[in-house]
Amino acid sequence: MDGPTALVPRHYVAIGGRGPEDVVTDARGRVLTGVEDGRIVRLDGLTEPFAARVEVLAETGGRPLGLELLPDDALLVCDAVHGLLRVGLRDGVVRILVDSVAGERLRFCSNVIALSDGSVCFTVSSRRYPLEHWIGDLVEHTGTGRLLRLTPGSDRPEVLLEGLQFANGLAASGDESFLVVAETGARRLTRYWLTGLKAGRSEPFAEDLPGMPDNLWRAGPEGPVWVSLAGPRVPPLDLLHRTTPTVRRGAARLAVRAPFRPTAWSGVLAYDDQGTVVHHLTLRHSRFRMVTSVCETNGHLILGSLWERGVAVCEAPVTK
Template sequence: MDRPTALVARHYVAIGGSGPEDVVSDGRGRVLTGVADGRILRLDGLTDPGTARVETLADTGGRPLGLQLLPDNALLVCDAHRGLLRVGLGDGSVRVLADSVAGERLRFCSNVVALSDGTVYFTVSSRRYPLEQWIGDLVEHTGTGRLLRLAPGDGTPEVLLEGLQFANGLAPSTDESFLILAETGARRLTRYWLTGPRAGRSEPFVEDLPGMPDNLWRAGPGGPTWVALAGPRVPPLDLLHRAAPAVRRVAARVAVRAPYRPTGMIGVLAVDDDGQVVHHLATGGSPFRMVTAVCEAAGHLVLGSLRERGVALCRPSGPK
């Protein structure tokens, strides 16, 4: 992969909540996010930190992660504690669309997309570890992530893919013929075909990423898919993943009890529908850490984080 260009932060905007894990923008340049106390927030005027506005739209009663705006002023929310939700942005209503699959409670819903026909696809990062112990899954390398589908009008999700390494962000291709899926624990993007002769099959899309991919965001029809890199490649972790399962389990028990300190290396990528990297931006020594989401709004890249108490705005992307 080519040398990255600098990811330059313009400013930081405090939002009065912790952990804006995903960020998505609407047609008016506003940004929606969910924070650790369960609130769904809408951020406006982010280009001026002094006058930026933060509005609470709803409270899921859980821990919102991945978000997907719908055309009818509603929001799909993957809630790590409550499952797949539909939130009314006008009245703040919260409705559970799915909280179990095949009799098993949805422990760790991660990211969601809705296609033009109303079909909803969403990921479960781990069947073994909850959100609060996410690092345990990455260390143990459980391969218990899933991709699920919820058909329009259906209340029971269908499992499409299993055995994924911490399934995370989702984005559709421009023509909706396939989904791009982030496997954080494998440092790769995977393609899942929805139509054509390979429908129902998956294959590597972009491998050996320079960091661990998290949430994905598509910049409109024909635009690239942005990939947040939550952390850099960790060579000792790559070695551990080749160790025996018993060794990984012991290491995971240690990891979930140790304080996690993210590095100052942050980065984002953008890929086209052919799997080519069209932007790669990164920087070291950043005070804003653990970038778990990126979107475009008001002419800037907006970064979210599982740990920070605000969002960061960066200059627009330049050449790869």
């Protein structure tokens, strides 16, 4: 991987709520996100620091994370409390699509995408830890993350892949022949084949990332897969992952009780469908911490964060 170039921030926009964990854009360039108190909001005018507008579209009553816009003016929402939801953007009606898998409560639904055949694929970060104790899963290295698929007309998702290290962001290749899954706890992206001779198999897509990948986003089949990096590589954590399960469990118990403050660092990557890095942008001493999502709109990158109370607007890099 080539060395990074500078991530150039332009301004910060407060949105009246904490933790815009995922950010996605609609056809008009507006940004949708969910915040800690359960609201789904739409942000307009972000590229002008004093013209931004915040509109509440719906309330899930839980904690919305990953989002995916649908063509019929609806939104798929991964809610860490209620599961996989469908939200009407015109009427604000919230409907639960999936709240359990094979009788097990869906407790940490993370990111979701819709495919052209009508199926919905989504990730579960951990089967052991809830969102509020996410750091416990990263420390213990449980490998209980999952990739699931809900086919049209079904209310029972199938497990495509399990044993993932904190499964997080999700994106499809341009031709939908494979999915890319972010494994935050392993600092890697994993490819899961949907079609072809390798259908049903997985393999590394990108490994040894310079930070912990979180949500993924792409504008369309021709655009790159953008990868948000929630934090830089932590060498002591890499060493801890090589210890015994007993040691990791003990460390996780301490981690969930300790105060947490993210590193003053921001980073994003972008890959093409061959797994080649297209962009690698970082900013040390960043005032915007814990970048958990990134999207592009109107010539700017919009960064979301589980930690912050707003979004960051940055310069979009020149396409290579």
